[in-house]
Amino acid sequence: MKKFKRHLVTAALPYANGPIHIGHLAGVYVPADIYCRYLRLKGEDVKFVCGSDEHGVPITIKARHEGVTPQQIVDKYHGMIKDAFERFGISFDIYHRTTNPIHYQTASEFFKTLFNKGEFIEKTTQQFFDEEAGQFLADRYIIGTCPRCNFENAYGDQCEKCGSSLSPDELINPRSTISGNKPVLKETRHWYLPLDKYEPFLRKWILEDNKHWKSNVYGQCKSWLDGGLEPRAVTRDLDWGIPVPIEGAEGKVLYVWFDAPIGYISATKDLTKDWQLYWKDPETKMVHFIGKDNIVFHCIIFPAMLKAEGSYILPDNVPANEFLNLEGEKISTSRNWAVWLHEYLDDFKDKQDVLRYVLCASAPETKDNDFTWKDFQARNNNELVAILGNFVHRSLVLTHKYFDGRVPALINPDDYDNEVLGEIIKIRKLVESNLENFRFREALKETMNLARLGNKYLADREPWILIRTDKEKTGSVLNVALQISANLSALIEPFLPITSGKLIGYLNMDHIKWSEIGNPKVLEAGHELRESKLLFEKIEDNVIQEQLDKLARIKKMNESAAAGLEPAKNQVTYDEFSTMDIRIGKILSAEKVPKTDKLLKLTIDTGLDTRTIVSGIAEYFKPEDLPGKLVCVLANLAPRNIKGIESRGMILLAEEPDGKLVFIVPEEGTKLGSTVK
RNA sequence: GGCGAGAUAGCUCAGUUGGUCAGAGCGCAUGAUUCAUAAUCAUGAGGUCGGGGGUUCGGAUCCCCCUCUCGCUACCA
Numbered sequence: 191m192k193k194f195k196r197h198l199v200t201a202a203l204p205y206a207n208g209p210i211h212i213g214h215l216a217g218v219y220v221p222a223d224i225y226c227r228y229l230r231l232k233g234e235d236v237k238f239v240c241g242s243d244e245h246g247v248p249i250t251i252k253a254r255h256e257g258v259t260p261q262q263i264v265d266k267y268h269g270m271i272k273d274a275f276e277r278f279g280i281s282f283d284i285y286h287r288t289t290n291p292i293h294y295q296t297a298s299e300f301f302k303t304l305f306n307k308g309e310f311i312e313k314t315t316q317q318f319f320d321e322e323a324g325q326f327l328a329d330r331y332i333i334g335t336c337p338r339c340n341f342e343n344a345y346g347d348q349c350e351k352c353g354s355s356l357s358p359d360e361l362i363n364p365r366s367t368i369s370g371n372k373p374v375l376k377e378t379r380h381w382y383l384p385l386d387k388y389e390p391f392l393r394k395w396i397l398e399d400n401k402h403w404k405s406n407v408y409g410q411c412k413s414w415l416d417g418g419l420e421p422r423a424v425t426r427d428l429d430w431g432i433p434v435p436i437e438g439a440e441g442k443v444l445y446v447w448f449d450a451p452i453g454y455i456s457a458t459k460d461l462t463k464d465w466q467l468y469w470k471d472p473e474t475k476m477v478h479f480i481g482k483d484n485i486v487f488h489c490i491i492f493p494a495m496l497k498a499e500g501s502y503i504l505p506d507n508v509p510a511n512e513f514l515n516l517e518g519e520k521i522s523t524s525r526n527w528a529v530w531l532h533e534y535l536d537d538f539k540d541k542q543d544v545l546r547y548v549l550c551a552s553a554p555e556t557k558d559n560d561f562t563w564k565d566f567q568a569r570n571n572n573e574l575v576a577i578l579g580n581f582v583h584r585s586l587v588l589t590h591k592y593f594d595g596r597v598p599a600l601i602n603p604d605d606y607d608n609e610v611l612g613e614i615i616k617i618r619k620l621v622e623s624n625l626e627n628f629r630f631r632e633a634l635k636e637t638m639n640l641a642r643l644g645n646k647y648l649a650d651r652e653p654w655i656l657i658r659t660d661k662e663k664t665g666s667v668l669n670v671a672l673q674i675s676a677n678l679s680a681l682i683e684p685f686l687p688i689t690s691g692k693l694i695g696y697l698n699m700d701h702i703k704w705s706e707i708g709n710p711k712v713l714e715a716g717h718e719l720r721e722s723k724l725l726f727e728k729i730e731d732n733v734i735q736e737q738l739d740k741l742a743r744i745k746k747m748n749e750s751a752a753a754g755l756e757p758a759k760n761q762v763t764y765d766e767f768s769t770m771d772i773r774i775g776k777i778l779s780a781e782k783v784p785k786t787d788k789l790l791k792l793t794i795d796t797g798l799d800t801r802t803i804v805s806g807i808a809e810y811f812k813p814e815d816l817p818g819k820l821v822c823v824l825a826n827l828a829p830r831n832i833k834g835i836e837s838r839g840m841i842l843l844a845e846e847p848d849g850k851l852v853f854i855v856p857e858e859g860t861k862l863g864s865t866v867k
Numbered sequence: 868g869g870c871g872a873g874a875u876a877g878c879u880c881a882g883u884u885g886g887u888c889a890g891a892g893c894g895c896a897u898g899a900u901u902c903a904u905a906a907u908c909a910u911g912a913g914g915u916c917g918g919g920g921g922u923u924c925g926g927a928u929c930c931c932c933c934u935c936u937c938g939c940u941a942c943c944a
Binding site for chain 1 (some may be wrong): 868869870871872873874878879880881891892893894899900901902903904906907908909936937938939940941942943944
């Protein structure tokens with residue numbers, strides 16, 4: 191393996207429109223922090239950078255929604271996130287933000303360099319423009335009537351009612367959400383990064399030179415590369431972001447995915463004047479910790495940007511994790527289905543390490559994993575308390591009891607003593623190789639094995655019995671147990687930094703370096719110990735039950751009327767309603783539309799005629815169950831070509847809050863063709 | 868539908884190039900023990916390694932087909 195002079199570790203930039211939850215921690219920040227703490231203990235030169243990603247359309251929407259400025263939104267969440275990370279103990283060397291002036295400057299320069307080198311393609315396209323507000327409209331800022339379902343408040347990119355993906359020019363009666371006016375199409379010029387140009391380079395770099403990357407990362411990259419890369423726009427018409435730093439680009443900003451990864455660079459710049467060493471010297475090892483949703487940006491797009499710029503190094507590895515679920519369900523910010531870091535820190539005072547431990551022990555390294563409060567409790571009580579805390583505690587208590595709190599001498603160690611002491615360095619080596627290969631779960635397990643070894647040693651030696659007959663030998667046994675404890679204090683530091691500090695305090699010793707782990711004489715005979723308190727305490731059922739109750743309440747809220755239901759719609763007149771020609775019809779036949787997941791092709795007798803309707807209901811109904819069923823049909827909906835089939839009309843369905851579809855069924859015997867009023 | 872990643876003991880996961888690879892931790896059962904937060908230590912039960920074919924002397928491990936889960940993507944009420 192290549193030896194590097196220094197390390198640059200980045201953790202994915204949290205998007206500043208919400209707080210941090212356990213999914214973020216398990217996937218990115220806990221492993222990254224463990225990795226960095228390990229490197230620092232080894233005496234490596236390492237910079238650990240992160241920061242808030244504060245641009246992009248969702249933040250402007252949230253701001254508009256709450257009636258505040260985008261800056262106020264990002265100030266709020268940046269503050270929350272930064273504070274939570276600090277309280278939790280993530281050891282960033284700097285937690286930056288992309289609204290920082292240094293970032294504006296860095297991103298602008300980066301863009302200009304690429305621009306001047308002629309790395310961009312310019313394209314002119316037509317986009318909607320709000321003349322009153324004097325700005326181009328992002329898709330989300332345009333609403334209009336959905337061409338599919340006639341919902342009046344569909345967004346330019348998607349109809350929230352029918353779920354259709356739309357483009358703004360499809361909307362009927364489009365209007366701007368800013369002024370309410372009808373937007374006009376206007377020409378706009380944008381710059382594109384021709385990713386296709388870098389495809390041969392990326393192919394070699396990833397597919398040939400980086401075969402050791404995790405299979406999920408490698409596979410996804412291969413999928414993108416095999417699918418062919420296309421130029422991607424790096425600018426947008428928006429008033430929130432970094433202005434495009436060239437003439438004639440007024441009112442345009444850098445697209446958020448272009449500016450965000452540069453945030454790693456600006457953070458480093460703000461951190462140290464030697465930033466170029468970390469970004470441009472091939473002897474720097476750069477590692478990006480991210481979640482699987484970010485793979486393409488960190489493995490394809492950002493490297494292409496860096497390559498285009500020309501003077502930067504590329505990441506050595508991109509250890510992307512999968513996702514963490516909570517109690518069997520996907521974590522969801524909008525449904526409030528999460529364990530929020532700031533709430534955890536309030537509910538579990540001084541238990542940062544417990545969460546670090548649990549999230550590391552069941553991190554979604556190879557596949558999605560599930561966080562459950564029961565598992566959290568079990569890991570705390572059965573592993574941290576029973577194995578680690580207990581071993582340290584009994585070593586210290588016995589020493590205080592029999593030797594007045596002073597480290598007894600190791601006299602004439604026998605084979606077993608030497609064997610046990612010799613194990614320490616072996617475990618250290620295992621932990622090292624696992625950490626260096628980003629196998630944090632395994633590394634943690636090996637770490638705990640040292641405490642297990644200690645417990646077994648004490649059980650085998652029985653110092654509490656030995657003391658009756660042989661005080662000198664008892665002293666030797668406790669010496670060994672204390673040496674193990676002292677070594678543990680360093681070995682656990684990357685995983686459990688606060689606990690490590692406590693243990694060092696109880697042992698009344700200095701921090702030891704990683705390279706010293708394995709030294710069987712860390713503590714000298716006669717060294718005085720401080721009073722020992724418990725490293726961990728049991729977590730009782732009622733505490734866990736409170737958390738479960740909290741989740742149950744959230745679930746109930748989500749299921750209950752208010753949360754899941756769509757907001758009431760605007761009034762309509764009877765005349766407007768009566769334009770709908772809704773008829774009672776009967777399904778004659780149904781078959782799946784080939785090569786689709788959701789579509790069924792239905793033949794309907796509407797009483798007036800027999801017609802074909804394509805309906806996206808295949809996820810909820812089997813074709814064979816449908817013939818003979820009476821349904822309500824919107825008969826005068828404009829025909830639409832779907833997957834090459836002309837669909838004439840729409841079957842009316844009720845959609846439950848969870849998305850489940852239910853037919854609106856007329857009473858048995860209703861005559862076909864009857865109108866619905 | 869296309870692509871990617873998964874599917875191994877109750878739970879969470881290891882299993883490098885096919886031949887002690889059927890494993891670990893937790894849980895469970897039994898026994899030992901009492902220094903310790905009813906903690907610890909020992910022993911044990913448990914799996915046709917998602918299903919079905921194939922190649923091979925031999926497959927969790929390679930090939931083909933299928934099923935299920937997650938993600939990306941396409942189509943859609």
